Amino acid sequence: MFDLNLPLAERMRPTSLDELIGQEHLVGEGGILRKTIKSGVVPSMILWGPPGVGKTTIANIIANQVKSPFYTLSAVSAGVKDVREVIEKAKRQSKAILFIDEIHRFNKSQQDALLGAVEKGTITLIGATTENPSFEVNSALLSRSQVYTLRSLTEEDLLRLIDMVLKKDEKLKKKNVHLKEHKAMLNISGGDARKLLNLLELVFDSLAGDEIEITDEKVMDIAQQRVAIYDKSGEQHYDIISAFIKSLRGSDPNAAVYYMARMIEGGEDVKFIARRMLIMASEDIGNANPTALVIANNTFQAVNVIGYPEAEIILSQCATYLACSPKSNASYMAIKKAKAMVRETGDLPVPMSIRNAPTKLMKDSGYGQGYKYAHDFANNFVSMEFLPDQIKNSKLYDPGKNAREEEMRKRLKALWKEKYGY
Template sequence: MFDLNLPLAERMRPTNIDHLIGQQHLVGEKGILRKTILSGVIPSMILWGPPGVGKTTIANIIANHVKSPFYTLSAVSAGVKDVREVIDKAKRQSKTILFIDEIHRFNKSQQDALLGAVEKGTITLIGATTENPSFEVNSALLSRCQVYTLKALTEEDLLGLIDRVIKNDKKLQQKKITLKEHKALLTISGGDARKLLNLLDLVTDSLGDKPVITDEVVIDIAQQRVAIYDKSGEQHYDIISAFIKSIRGSDPNAAVYYLARMIEGGEDVKFIARRLLILASEDIGNANPTALVIANNAFQAVNIIGYPEARIILSQCVTYLACSAKSNASYMAINKAQALVRETGDLQVPMPIRNAPTKLMKDEGYGKGYQYAHDYQGNFVDFEFMPDEIKNRKLYDPGKNAREEELRKRLKTLWKDKYGY
């Protein structure tokens, strides 16, 4: 008899390809992965997609269909020793499948330990990752695997999943559930089917028999003491707008408050970090070049760390950017430059600064008359680099802050009154 004490996500995990929610581009009637599974000839593969969209389920469906020995490792806790133990067992078996969850967390030596066994067919590797495998899986291993991209589950998919489990799970059938509202369930779970089902399980266990599920009840039980944060709707844009404007306005208190709103609402950590990276250039720029370095390091760090600890890194970055001097001079410069390009079209690059890699080009005058700045005092020579039609045009006007005033002073010293610095 099936263990009703297992988490709902495990109790209701599909074992048949026809019961999988979503991913119809892969497992639908004409899906390439369906054809592969039904053929029984399974290649090593990487399943790439957001959390809770069916990567582990697909691996289990494959193992059930081909009736192969099936081993599971988590890259978070497993090492080379664990990989080699599975490979040793596989040598005494046939068609062994090794499923590695979060394979992007394996370092190069751990991934290399898989290479020989995958290449020889000792094991069929199924790796699951939420990160782009082009960056996170080494090229030698990646070249030996098919990559299948899983899509985020739609609201329709998730509602269909809720309906299915309420009707078919024996434990939930006994409860006689009334699902009055679903927004909080979907919002708090963030599109992750596993989180969604386990949250549903938690809510129904907390309510007793004949539970009526409303958004208020779900938020209360999940201890989410914030307004529902709709990542796909208007509030998503309102919160991120308030967040950016608070940092731009040098208010670290409001900035970290809106950061907390996004974190509590389950906003994608990469989305937040990406916006900080843009802001560091757009709103701070050369007023404090270190801001871009910190934002970039924060972006890299949260990609490695993830929630919940990523919130600390984000908070450090947010408060630093909010407290920094501000300038949009670089942002305005590229806006002006692009407008000028659209207005004037493809102007000819002046002959002295054209590239002259061949004798013919040199004979045609390419590079003739170029003055090499390092040959002159102060590593500078007054030279016109712009096309003739727009010469002497100023696009970058340093901001009114200490660092850019230094840049302005240097430009004025170098170019005298040419650009009006």
């Protein structure tokens, strides 16, 4: 018998892989994670996926299946001291599992504290993250862990979940619940199964009578979320970040801080916002204002140190600066053109004059012959061909129409005269 005082999502948490809805590619018949758990030999792993798709549930199922001591830490509240305490306990046991929720919030020193224990097998680490582990988990720890990617739950998955709990939960079974409409419930929960079930229970508790009909209007009234619904994992997440970047690119600081506020109010990770501004500073501003990249990079470093809520001040400063900055995508277009050229022309031979010649044999073979050291000439410049013969004189970087890049254009034109047509 479940404790009916527990939230519905906890009461209905699956205890076996067969009860889990979704993630068939990992835990369905033939799924790699099912095979791993069935073998009883569980490696350290990172479970990467959106909120509420089963990361914590899978960790609990693994612990139950392999009958191991199971410890849980949240990276939001735990520190190095907590990690070391668990490791000391695990040394006195065998096959202890340490589950760390939101492991991406652990800083480098906290992650480093895990390394030795994971390497020696003192603990089996299961980390859960909504962020790309390639960016958020240090490489040494990542190399010692398997990464399993969990997918967003489909509408069909979520409706199956609702149907299942309406039939199984002792509390919800006390009334005849009819789900007439489901769009609002799915939109508000944003694909997060935990949020969906807690919303379902809230609606259930708010409607009187033995017969309950759930409609979109009733759900919206009860949830009081007619405005500013933000979902970190679903379609709106991508719509809001797209609007934010386009506002920065479009030099509209007002729209930029508005969409940033939408993300902040929705609980978006500050590092995600800062990372996107860092990319934008190079892609959309580039050499029109090189300081933008410096400020964006400093913002990324600063919000890692500061965290919420003060980080929003730093984010706002950076966003307004980027929005007000002159824009250029010339550098971005240059690398795109260069990559297209490489794909088209293949591995062209580097001109002999600019090849490295570390040995006598290579020097005798002509490597480096004819190279002219730019600093030996006026203006630290010498006219040479650096591209392979087959693509010589190709122009890939075309400076943008802004004050800084116009200076670059004038310099290039003076140096190269008419060679590149600047």
